Amino acid sequence: MTATAPRREWPRLLGWRVGFGVAVLVVWELAAGRFIDPFWFSSPLRILRHLIEWTREGTLFGHLLVTLRETFLGFLLGSVAGILVGVALSRLAFLARVLDPFIVAVNGIPRVALAPLFIIWFGIGELSKVVLASTLTFFITFYATFSGLRAVEPAYQDIARVMGASERQIFVKVSLPAASPWIVSALKVAVPFSLIGAIIGEFMAASRGLGYMIQLNTNQFDTTGAVSGILVLMVCVMLFNGALNRLERYVLRWRPRERAAAARELP
């Protein structure tokens, strides 16, 4: 959305956005202690103080690092595997049809239900969270790669064949780039899901990480601590999104602006 805004509109848009954000915070702060009980909902200034304190103690950075590491490794593992399996099955049509119901079934398992099992199998440490996160990213990238490769315009491949390309060259120079919009948008979706996987894992059983901190604070009825953790997660996701949008715009720079914008606005 922001990318398509004409240049002149930018300052106005940014102004309104900042204004809206500040207004929400001010209303919240003023209402806290008057209309709402800060014990349940905390307040912006309390959260700010809490975050400063966390940062000074060094706790925030340590826990954040653990969660980000789990998220990143889970994302990497899941999406690399997803792309590889997607590529393989797109070429082995019969095997893909044999496996189809199994893939649907496994993907249908709510990941929260798997989390305790992963803790048993892979321990209370970071590995169980990495695996959980990767099961979420795997299916997203697998389906996108598989469908993207099967949706490649056959004429693109035929014409490459006539122009003298080998099957390998067709795959690398035609099919993969043609499927790249699918794969790139799946990677974009997969990042927040990977974070969700890591946090769910930490909720179940962990001794470190932001999810663990949020859980711990909630159990102690420290809403300020819980909301502070949630806020940090929110900022992380927004930063990831910004970076991924930039990356997408670069990788898919050959697409007409409107189409790329429409794809971005899809949930």
Place this chain on the structure above:
Amino acid sequence: MTPILALREVARGFVTRGRVVEALAGVSLDVGAGEFLTIVGPSGCGKSTLLNLVAGLLPPSGGAVLYKGAPVRGVNTEIGYVTQADNLYPWRTLVENVEFPLEVRGVPRAERRRRAIALIERVGLGGFEDHYPYELSGGMRQRANIVRTLVYDPEVILMDEPFGPLDAQTRLILQDQLLGLWDAARKTIIFITHDLSEAVALADRVVVMTARPGRIKRICPVPLGRPRDLFHLHDDERFRVTYDTLWDDLEGEVMQSAEAWQRARA
């Protein structure tokens, strides 16, 4: 003279909804080296199937396709194919698209760039080398599409209604450019079109096809010299006579094809 391309009693059917539909039946045709041949016929008469057979993208279900006297087995990479929809790769810039066939054939980077740029400039696309296809107009894309085929110097070029979606003025300009390029290189061209006047204006010989299953109804030489002034061809008596003769043939087929379509709908 042995023809560069020969079709011998070629047939091709397709299975749709459990029924075999004959697209082509008993097509025999010789194409000489350096000839400009155009094919006209009602829609659905198997013209595109014919080109796919010649390119080796489809095997014939009967008869034989001979290229330089030998049956075509598998894709014939000595052939260039310009499709109706421009199949430029949207993720490649104009010059990268034109370089593609050279790239897959292992031509060194500097040489393929040089050859691509030279042709791009010949058709007036200089300055647009680094544009992506979506940034080009339909006429520019189709020019790029043709140039991409010419760049690797195929012996035979197949063109499937390459100017179909373009407006009349752009068509005329591209037709003129195509004849210029053909005059310079004298490749064999098989050119499919809906437009009879385009067929007559470009061709050495015009092939008229029947409604499905597609057969050859008539092969008519065009008694016009070269080079041709496409912009004033319509005033030429020989052009009009050829056009009228062919139209008499084509009209019946077009009507028959339309009736069959009506029946299928009813």
